[in-house]
Amino acid sequence: MSAKELKALEKRIQVLEDIEAIKNLKAEYAAVCDDKYNPPKGAKLFTQDGVWNGGKAFGVHKGRKAIQKFFEGVAQNIVFAVHFFLQPIIKINKDGKTASGKWYLWQACTLKGAGAVWIAGLEYDKYRKVNGKWLMSEMRLKLFILSPYEKGWGKVRIMK
Numbered sequence: 001m002s003a004k005e006l007k008a009l010e011k012r013i014q015v016l017e018d019i020e021a022i023k024n025l026k027a028e029y030a031a032v033c034d035d036k037y038n039p040p041k042g043a044k045l046f047t048q049d050g051v052w053n054g055g056k057a058f059g060v061h062k063g064r065k066a067i068q069k070f071f072e073g074v075a076q077n078i079v080f081a082v083h084f085f086l087q088p089i090i091k092i093n094k095d096g097k098t099a100s101g102k103w104y105l106w107q108a109c110t111l112k113g114a115g116a117v118w119i120a121g122l123e124y125d126k127y128r129k130v131n132g133k134w135l136m137s138e139m140r141l142k143l144f145i146l147s148p149y150e151k152g153w154g155k156v157r158i159m160k
Helices: 005-032 039-044 064-077
Strands: 046-053 060-062 076-091 098-111 116-131 133-146
Touching: 005 039, 005 076, 005 098, 005 133, 039 064, 039 098, 046 064, 060 064, 064 076, 098 133
Parallel strands: 046 133
Antiparallel strands: 046 060, 076 098, 098 116, 116 133
């Protein structure tokens, strides 16, 4: 194998390792959210200037401090949650230090005062490698469904 071929192979392997690291980051994010949104841990998954964008339903929160504060509020209102992030499409940019991703979200949760609900949507993420570690620099939720468990999304959609 020539030096050029070896360098190309190393680059391809690095892309695969980066994609796996981002998948692990998203799995860690899901675990944090399922752990009552563990505010300190959750905020550390984002870059210092990270953005958590939940749109009209959940608001936009910029910077680690704002994200942590948002998670503290969410922890008071969501009694139970289980997040499933599915069908990832992850693209590592040519610079090797930034990336983007798209994930389907399927979530069952219990809201304080509202009971059990279903949530579904898409999450569009941006990532940045900081000191060799992938972090989220932006998460944007496009909500499809927020519906009561008992009636389901076929009969009642609280939000679109």
